[in-house]
Amino acid sequence: MAGTLVELTPAEVSAFAAREPAWLRALRLAALQDAAGLPLPQSKQTPVANAAFAAPGLGQAPLISFVDLPAGVEVMDLRDAIAAGRPEVEKHLGRLFKEGAHRLHALHLATFAGGLYCRVSRGVELKEPLQVTLELGGGSLYAPHVLVVMDDGARADLILELRGEAGAEPSLRGAVEIVLGEAAACNYTEFQRLPGRTQTYWSRRAELGRDARLHWILADVGARLSVADTRTYLRGSGAEARVLASFFGGRRQHFDFQHIMVHEAAHTTSDIEARGVLQGKARAVYNANSIIQRSAKGASGWQHEHTLMLSDEARADLIPELEISEWEVSAGHAASAGPVDPAQIYYMESRGISPVESRRLIVAGFLASLLHDIPLRDVRQRIADIFQEKVEL
């Protein structure tokens, strides 16, 4: 990746963190020190100007649609959780970025600002999904951090929407950390519909305890440049993780997504299912890796990636990988990219459906299976509608 990094000094970071507790200031300064020795994120295909993401970020309060929160569930701005001295924040924040981190991750920890904190106590089950929106304003760089901690047996679904004021063109650098205790279960839905000139650098990490279950349901439709990496650690036996990633790029949008599953324990299962649609001169780079470590006997890790090309000028690079160090596992991948089947278009047109409406239906059908698990029907429908409306002829 090209681009130089803005030089940050410890004094600047200390000033940035002046009102924060000592542990966080220390974490930020340590991260800044680490940053110098860490490599830059590498992607041959994606020209990220790192400088755009390396500055201290602005905070933006999350909009939380309250449901009746039962006792044992907390949802708040991360700043408030820090100020209130929640011990889980000190315990977990940044922990999942210690492994495999690169310089932008470290700089993020040194300079993140605000975000979301969600905690579900042991055995508590939230019946309705939590809906949270991060709406970016007119600033230059936003740097939220999302921390979700669910104790043993907790169950909750979270829907996070990333959007921005029309006409704004901020950069967004953010991170998500999800910690699931034993048998905890979470559907995490993230819908990225940022304005057309936004650049994003977004990292997600999750750690699953024994028999925990996490579904990442990721839908990307906005931003000029969207770079995201997701890494899920299956640490307890029987843990199950899925990525259901859908995206739709048009014009000159550039997406670079990386999904990694790390199987550390026996009988863990993972599935990465990605479906993208590209039109105009859009480009998608898609990496997936299922890593099955020596300790993960009986693990299963699968990947399916399909891209529907609506234009000859769009481009998709699909790079599926498997790293398997254990016997008695099941793993594999299938990847494909291709145009819409002209026989389908002809058939739909022969029923009086216009060419553009035919493509809309095909796109909706292509992506439908990935939106199934979104826990709220109206959210699911809204995402499906936005995907459909994006089809240009």
Next chain:
Amino acid sequence: MARPELIIEGLRVGIEGREIVKGLDLTVRGGEVHAIMGPNGTGKSTMASALMGHPSYEVLGGSATLDGQDLLAMSVDERARAGLFLAMQYPAEISGVSNANFLRTALNARRAEDDLMPVMQFHRELKAKMASLEIDPSFAERYVNEGFSGGEKKRNEILQMAVLRPRIAVLDEIDSGLDIDAVKLVANGVSQMLSDDLGVLIITHYQRILNYINPTNVHVMMQGRIVRSGGPELAMELEARGYEWLRQELGIDEPITEEA
């Protein structure tokens, strides 16, 4: 509205530079059921596909009008909205799109923006039409043609026809690959729709479907042209004697080419 009228004159159609339909004349009006019969490779299906506007077929000459409008100047979806329907031999599968959604979109494509069919009314009518074709209600939510048996696909074509109410329907080998019970069901479905507001053109190899839909006109197509026309008795004669006598009578002895 006047009775539907499809007029085909001197139609010539080619595919990949090869002429398949070589000057076809045919008029189908509302209330009429025409059957086009003939051996494989004589251009029956090519004619049907060209009428609908399949992009692989090239119209080399002639004309086709529906209610006086020039069909050949229209795009595929315009032809459909003008009232032409083609029940296809090999309908496409569309994953992720339910039959109900597909049909409602097709129906609404024919209606003004402010006159879209209410969802509840649509489902009521769809349900009634599925029942009359003995189609299981679960069909509505299954994806278009995905995992359908041959018979289900054909019944789905007829269901679409029933919902979309075309003015002229071309049924391209709607009986092929079906057992006799399925043929009966499909034929009865079509028969229920017959009226002066619908003209039907049935393309078939076999006479048996005509036992359940009485044709008003029967045509035999060979080597890209209609070589004989008559009433229902012509179909009976073909059933009894095959095509060979006609071929000899007309002095046609060229080998039969593959159906395109």
